[in-house]
Amino acid sequence: MHFPVQKKIQVGFFIAFTVIVTASIFSYLVAKNLLDNAGRLNHAIEVSKRLEVITRQLKEAESAVRGYNLTKDSSFLNPSIKERIGRISNEYILLRKITAESEKQQRHLDTLQELLEIKYMQFEAGGQILSQQNKESSVKEGEKYMDMIDDKVRDMIRIEETLVQQKSELFHFYAVLWVPVIFISSLVAILIGIYSYITLTREFKLQLHIESRMKSYQRELQQNIQLLNKTNQELEQFAYVASHDLQEPLRKISTFSDRLQSKFKSSLPEDANQLIERMVSAVSRMRILINDLLIFSRAGRITPESIKPVDMTKVLEDVLIDLELPLEEKNALVNYDQLPIIEGSDTSFHQLFQNLLANSIKFASPERRLEINIHHRIMAGRDLEVVKETRWSEKFCRISIDDNGIGFEQAYADRIFLIFQRLHGISEFSGTGIGLAICKKIVDSHNGFIHAYSAPDKGATFVIILPLKQQQEGS
Structure with missing residues (x-):
């Protein structure tokens, strides 16, 4: 089946357009996953940073309370336990906002809140003068809850790392496909572009050839038309002249036959008179035919x-x-x-x-x-x-x-x-x-x-x- 050049070019451009659109979609998905991966990584770093700050401030507060209990030096309580608790609470609130979209992290933060409340009470109690026995008990309780907080912090960091890993795997999947897709689409687009250029160049040359031939045909046609018009004029002139030239001998034949009939009709045999009448009739028909030919040659001649x-x-x-x-x-x-x-x-x-x-x-x-x-x-x-x-x-x-x-x-x-x-x-x-x-x-x-x-x-x-x-x- 033969397809016209225009159809081939349309199909080629449709394929090229489809390939480019497909490559663009893959590029968009790769770029989107890259941005999502970067966003998730930043989010994980932010969560880890806040958790690290909370952990560090808890340990600093706990060290301050222990130092005060050991030395009775009030400088260990500067800044005060209340100020330290306020700083930790602010970090917790920021962490709560950062992880607002994760229900699992929010549940961990609920548990962490309960542990922090216990730690706050321990800090406030540690800031008072305690007996030796109470001091030992307070230290053990503090270590116990601090370990629980550390476990909870590790769980939350692990969740963030898991999400980052998942995003990285998805990005890797698209990145692996992206390179061959872009390569293949670029190759197809280049091949179609080369084919279109060659086809259009060939078509353009063919069009120029056709136009050249058409101009040649038009010149030949114009020459033939001029020749035909000249021939028609010559034929019309010939018909007109011939008709007029034919009229003269017809008039003579008619005149001589009339004289023959008028002078010798009575002396001529009947057969001769009949022949003369037939001759007169033939001359009359010939005259009519010539006049009709003249009319025909002039008919339809309009300017x-x-x-x-x-x-x-x-x-x-x-x-x-x-x-x-x-x-x-x-x-x-x-x-x-x-x-x-x-x-x-x-x-x-x-x-x-x-x-x-x-x-x-x-x-x-x-x-x-x-x-x-x-x-x-x-x-x-x-x-x-x-x-x-x-x-x-x-x-x-x-x-x-x-x-x-x-x-x-x-x-x-x-x-x-x-x-x-x-x-x-x-x-x-x-x-x-x-x-x-x-x-x-x-x-x-x-x-x-x-x-x-x-x-x-x-x-x-x-x-x-x-x-x-x-x-x-x-x-």
């Missing part, structure tokens, strides 16, 4: 200067006036809408309607009165199947011309718009087979469409689709 808003209703009414006599001969009934104003050549539109209506008159059914109905609809380009997507925003007028004539097989619907194509013999219906070809040429020159729909003895419908406004070059 920006000839494009203007055309009242299609007015054009249709003028055509009906021109065809008044043949319409009366057929006793025809013509129904039509008020048509809109359409940009184009009024002369070409006049010829378009005249040829289509003349076609309906020519192929009228002898069994019924000819009826022609002309209707229209304004439609958007997106609602018309024949209009390309690039023209969906344009407005079009769809004009239908229906008649109840003899009709034709739908299989010939495209053929009738070709030049010199006839569905009936010349003995049945007159004409050169150019009229509908002229209609198509006119509609094509106005960037429109024409179609025919019919069935034998069911009449015919010609549908013309014209843009309301002609797109000028450069617009």
Whole structure:
């Protein structure tokens, strides 16, 4: 399966983005654990420091009491026992705040509080004059509770060390993963960057090559268009000159045949007169054919200067006036809408309607009165199947011309718009087979469409689709 370059680059950048996000998450987790580990270590140091201060101050107070009991020197009680107890209590309060988030440490502090209260009472009692027996008993009690306090302090320090160890292990786990993740993600990002650079460079070069080829094609196309326009002009000039040149011998043939008939008709055999009549008829048809060719060569030839808003209703009414006599001969009934104003050549539109209506008159059914109905609809380009997507925003007028004539097989619907194509013999219906070809040429020159729909003895419908406004070059 072939993936386009744009899709590959999108997938590559998505993978790179995913890898970078993953690496960023790991980096965040490593940094967070590092900070947590440092915070936990600081917390453990702070707790150990406070516990050490409490232990030291307890031992200093106990040494002061013993010194006083041994020497009776009051200087050992300076600072006083009360001040020493106050300092220890302050340290205890700070320790309580520091360990507020640990229920286990708070329970240890509750026990430590009870032991400290006992020590406080021992200090206060030791500051008094005691007998020898009471002194010995007081020392033993002091050592006992001091050992208990030391055990409690060690338990609390052990808890802090355990938490620090746990944080260190988690940090080590992330640190071990972090290095390969960062390495792999960096490697993937580098590879994708190199691939993207190579792909984009190749695509850029290809784009430059395509643009160069397109410019070359455009130059060739422009040259071909100029050559084609020149050829068309030469062909039109040739057709015009040839037609005029053909007219002269036809006029002479017509003149000589007329003289021959007028002078020698009575003396010529009947067969000779018939041949002369056939020759005159052939000359007449040849003259009509030449005139139609001239009309065809000029049909649809529009310039920006000839494009203007055309009242299609007015054009249709003028055509009906021109065809008044043949319409009366057929006793025809013509129904039509008020048509809109359409940009184009009024002369070409006049010829378009005249040829289509003349076609309906020519192929009228002898069994019924000819009826022609002309209707229209304004439609958007997106609602018309024949209009390309690039023209969906344009407005079009769809004009239908229906008649109840003899009709034709739908299989010939495209053929009738070709030049010199006839569905009936010349003995049945007159004409050169150019009229509908002229209609198509006119509609094509106005960037429109024409179609025919019919069935034998069911009449015919010609549908013309014209843009309301002609797109000028450069617009």
